[in-house]
Amino acid sequence: MTEIVPNIYWVGGVDWSLRNFHGYQTEEGSSYNAYLIIDEKITLIDTVKDHLFEEMMERITEIVDPSKIDYIISAHSEMDHSGAIPKLLAVAKNAKLIASPNGVKGLKKHFHNITDIEECHEGMVLNTGKYNLKFYLQQMIHWPDNMAVYLEEEKILFSNDAFGQHIASGFRWDDEYPHSMLFHQLAKYYANIVLPYGAKVENFIKRAIEPNEIKYICPAHGIMFRKYIDDLLSEYTKWMTNTLDPKKAVIVYDSMWKSTENMASQLERGLDNVGVRVEIRSLSYCHISNVMTDILDASLIIIGTPTLNNDYMPTVSSFLTYMKGLKPEGRVGFAFGSHGWSGEGVKNVDKVLRTLKDWEFPLDAKQVNYVPTESDLKSMYECGQTLGRYILEK
Ligand code: FEO
Numbered sequence: 001m002t003e004i005v006p007n008i009y010w011v012g013g014v015d016w017s018l019r020n021f022h023g024y025q026t027e028e029g030s031s032y033n034a035y036l037i038i039d040e041k042i043t044l045i046d047t048v049k050d051h052l053f054e055e056m057m058e059r060i061t062e063i064v065d066p067s068k069i070d071y072i073i074s075a076h077s078e079m080d081h082s083g084a085i086p087k088l089l090a091v092a093k094n095a096k097l098i099a100s101p102n103g104v105k106g107l108k109k110h111f112h113n114i115t116d117i118e119e120c121h122e123g124m125v126l127n128t129g130k131y132n133l134k135f136y137l138q139q140m141i142h143w144p145d146n147m148a149v150y151l152e153e154e155k156i157l158f159s160n161d162a163f164g165q166h167i168a169s170g171f172r173w174d175d176e177y178p179h180s181m182l183f184h185q186l187a188k189y190y191a192n193i194v195l196p197y198g199a200k201v202e203n204f205i206k207r208a209i210e211p212n213e214i215k216y217i218c219p220a221h222g223i224m225f226r227k228y229i230d231d232l233l234s235e236y237t238k239w240m241t242n243t244l245d246p247k248k249a250v251i252v253y254d255s256m257w258k259s260t261e262n263m264a265s266q267l268e269r270g271l272d273n274v275g276v277r278v279e280i281r282s283l284s285y286c287h288i289s290n291v292m293t294d295i296l297d298a299s300l301i302i303i304g305t306p307t308l309n310n311d312y313m314p315t316v317s318s319f320l321t322y323m324k325g326l327k328p329e330g331r332v333g334f335a336f337g338s339h340g341w342s343g344e345g346v347k348n349v350d351k352v353l354r355t356l357k358d359w360e361f362p363l364d365a366k367q368v369n370y371v372p373t374e375s376d377l378k379s380m381y382e383c384g385q386t387l388g389r390y391i392l393e394k
Contacts, residue, residue: 001170004216005037005154009253010224011059013052015133015248016168021080023322024192025287026364028185029168033220035158036060037151040129041070045149046220050083066091071126073133074099074117075160076146077106080219082190088393091195098126100137102145106267111350120147122207132326136208138162140197162204163232164221175227181237182223189221190239191296192289193388196327198240205240209233236336242330246391249276251292253304254313259338259371265281266377267302267336270384275392283315288322290388295328299391303353305337307345312337316345318350330358335365336380343367344385362390 002010012033018026031130032048034056042064060066070093074082085107089095097121098116100106104179120126126133132138138146141162149158171177189368194201212348217225217232225232237243249271255261261282268278279294295301303320305312312320333356335349350365365381 001036003154004035004156004218004224008151008154009036009038009059009063009068009170010034010218011036011044011056011074013055013061014168014170015049015052018166021166024166024289028181030221031168033218033222033224035218036063037128037131037133039131041069042068042267043126043128043133044069044075044088045073046075046081046160047072047088049210050087051081053084053087055198058086066323068281069094069095071095071128072330073126074103074107075149075158076220077103077110078143078347079110081106081160082110086114089114100135100145100147101196102139102143105176106143106145117121124203135179136204138200139205140200142193142197142202148204150208150212155213155385156218157208157212157216157217158215159350159370160220161193162176162201162219163217163225163236164219165223167222169223171379172224173227176226177223179228183231185222186232186235187239188289188293188298190236191292193293193359195239195296196325198242201240205236205242208219211333229329239296242361243297244330245297245392246299247264247275247277248298249278249300249302249391250291250294250298250317251278251302251304252283253281254306254315255304256313257371258338259368260306262337262377263281263338263368263372263380264304266380267384270381271300271388272384273381274347274385274388276388281304283319291319292323292326295323298331299394300332300334300387301328302334302336303349304335305345305349307339307343310342310344312345312349314377316338320349324352327357329356330386331356331360332394333359333361334363334387336383338368338372340370340372363387
């Protein structure tokens, strides 16, 4: 366990070997952060995945007899946080389970034998003795039921999925963990989990953070914040307002016989020539969740594909489905690639990109037949220059 302040503890579980979180590549593992508050009434905020129940119980037992827990606050019914609730209720037999209105519905749908759950609402305060816990609903960050809990006396915000990062570590605090790695995983989490809900995040920050003094932000995953809260909020503000880097482009592609790859290289040279920084990501090697991290603040998104079986490559299909669901807005887009005979791949990528909100297309999609000629490659270089100048001058 880790003491946050006297009487308040991190008692979660660390998922060291987790490498896939519903399709998100978690190269650093993750943690499920449960928090124990010792007061006249003993309270646990969230639990852990079912398989880490024993680990959480060992941590709780170092502090208090778990059967003495009075309140279990389920801030989110997704099973990475709620999975151990049934086993915990079997031990903490007198505990009252508390959740948001949507949390009550969600928990009942997950755990069909749990029926006695108390609803809490926005702004409601739970008094545990000397502490007051105030609830803030966080609808769609990132399920309909999420909520945050603010402990007024110690100025701790238990922020649930907001401000989380998938990191497994024995270090629990932002000033103990490598800063750039922490903020990279924070960005990856935002890009892959929170991105569609920028307006909800903004609203949450206005309600729960701006009016309150915050000394600690304790999310439901990864590292807790006590030193770099300003940096954390500044990064979230950038992302939730869709503030993009005007000099950043991402080229995402797959290739069968290197024609599309060679076109990608020339696009990159053209962009580089006018001063745009480019990340090139081959979908044969790069995981889509890492590509989304690149895309988070990029102004220009370029997608390349050959045509395979009258459509784009399956890797490109997977990426497009994923990106479309995460709804990046307001980008400049461009589709390109090589084809043999029918050429639907590039056309279909272009169609998908044009469904995204507030995207611009200064150039029509471009494709070549089989292997690009010197003239084709020169044309791609020039496309890179044109697209680059476009985003720099926007
Ligand atoms: Fe960490 Fe939405 O669960």
